[in-house]
Amino acid sequence: MSTVPGRGQPTPYTRGREDGPVRSICEVLAYRKIGAYHQLTIVAPDIAARATPGQFVSLAVEGGGTILRRPFSITGVSQHGPWAGTIDVVLDVVGPGTAWLAGRSKHDVVDVVGPLGRGFPLPRQPATCLLVGGGYGAAPLLYLAAQLQHRGHRVDLLFGAKTGERIFNAIEGKRQASSTRFTTEDGSFGTQGRVTDVLPDIATSTGAEAIYACGPMGMLAAVAAQARERRLPCQVSVEELMGCGVGVCNTCVVPYRRRDGLANVRACYEGPVLDAKRVVWEAIGTTAMAGEPVEQGDAS
Numbered sequence: 391m392s393t394v395p396g397r398g399q400p401t402p403y404t405r406g407r408e409d410g411p412v413r414s415i416c417e418v419l420a421y422r423k424i425g426a427y428h429q430l431t432i433v434a435p436d437i438a439a440r441a442t443p444g445q446f447v448s449l450a451v452e453g454g455g456t457i458l459r460r461p462f463s464i465t466g467v468s469q470h471g472p473w474a475g476t477i478d479v480v481l482d483v484v485g486p487g488t489a490w491l492a493g494r495s496k497h498d499v500v501d502v503v504g505p506l507g508r509g510f511p512l513p514r515q516p517a518t519c520l521l522v523g524g525g526y527g528a529a530p531l532l533y534l535a536a537q538l539q540h541r542g543h544r545v546d547l548l549f550g551a552k553t554g555e556r557i558f559n560a561i562e563g564k565r566q567a568s569s570t571r572f573t574t575e576d577g578s579f580g581t582q583g584r585v586t587d588v589l590p591d592i593a594t595s596t597g598a599e600a601i602y603a604c605g606p607m608g609m610l611a612a613v614a615a616q617a618r619e620r621r622l623p624c625q626v627s628v629e630e631l632m633g634c635g636v637g638v639c640n641t642c643v644v645p646y647r648r649r650d651g652l653a654n655v656r657a658c659y660e661g662p663v664l665d666a667k668r669v670v671w672e673a674i675g676t677t678a679m680a681g682e683p684v685e686q687g688d689a690s
């Protein structure tokens with residue numbers, strides 16, 4: 391059970407979707423420090439059963455200055471063992487909310503809503519997939535790598551960060567992929583530089599047919615440009631600032647070229663995974679698209 395005994399059943403968070411997000415009061419099963427990051431394994435069978443790679447959960451925090459939940463990518467799920475279903479989330483402590491969560495230990499409870507958003511679409515035919523992660527952006531890509539491998543796709547990983555301790559879980563990465571390459575800006579681990587310095591060579595040597603990326607916006611824009619040059623399909627998971635996390639407040643909009651024209655799409659609802667070639671990268675963080683309608687539905 392994901393719910394702590396006596397705290398009731400998980401409750402649907404949006405109406406009308408049986409596979410939609412639920413809210414659960416969940417027990418922390420394990421805490422682990424991985425380099426600069428903190429990983430929580432949370433007992434949440436109802437969320438584990440619904441989740442797909444690229445989706446996220448929002449966690450309530452205490453003493454975080456604001457009552458807003460904080461969004462975190464799902465790094466992995468397990469549906470085995472006595473707990474029937476757990477999810478992993480990885481935290482980089484950047485403020486009061488992440489500090490509070492990183493202070494949780496085994497048997498503490500956390501209030502979780504998920505899975506939220508739209509995950510990574512998987513190739514229909516066997517494909518060679520290059521997964522590019524920056525910092526904790528590598529976290530959802532490990533979950534994706536496991537699922538791609540399980541379905542018979544080839545997976546190559548390229549993870550970068552400022553320093554070696556901010557490369558997320560290199561050991562697990564090596565287990566999940568046919569090849570791995572790491573870059574750090576200070577040269578303390580792997581090749582000195584950025585992921586985009588080595589991406590063209592790796593895409594050529596592996597014969598990449600699709601790129602999946604998650605990380606800071608600047609990195610995603612650069613990866614998207616390289617994918618476009620090589621005419622490779624590219625899906626990016628954007629980590630925009632979020633308010634409600636469920637498509638109501640429009641805090642998280644991203645300028646996007648839909649088939650029917652330009653629109654602001656909500657990273658929490660139509661995303662966080664978006665087609666890189668449709669994101670209007672040059673308008674992100676500007677008011678260029680302000681006033682464009684925010685529309686319901688998928689981001690096609």
Ligand SMILES: Cc1cc2nc3c(=O)[nH]c(=O)nc-3n(C[C@H](O)[C@H](O)[C@H](O)COP(=O)(O)OP(=O)(O)OC[C@H]3O[C@@H](n4cnc5c(N)ncnc54)[C@H](O)[C@@H]3O)c2cc1C
Nearest residue numbers: 460461462463480481482484485486487488526629630631
């Ligand atoms: C879809 C999604 C997935 C995410 N996955 C992860 C994850 O796997 N691991 C992880 O550590 N963090 C992740 N984040 C970012 C995380 O939600 C924020 O770092 C967190 O909410 C900060 O809360 P805080 O109270 O600690 O800090 P705050 O005081 O709220 O913020 C501290 C600093 O972090 C910046 N910040 C806040 N939210 C974001 C954001 N969404 N993107 C970039 N910068 C932000 C603020 O601008 C500020 O400079 C994700 C965000 C999104 C939208």
Ligand code: FES
Nearest residue numbers: 633635639640658
């Ligand atoms: S965070 Fe409210 S609409 Fe996306």
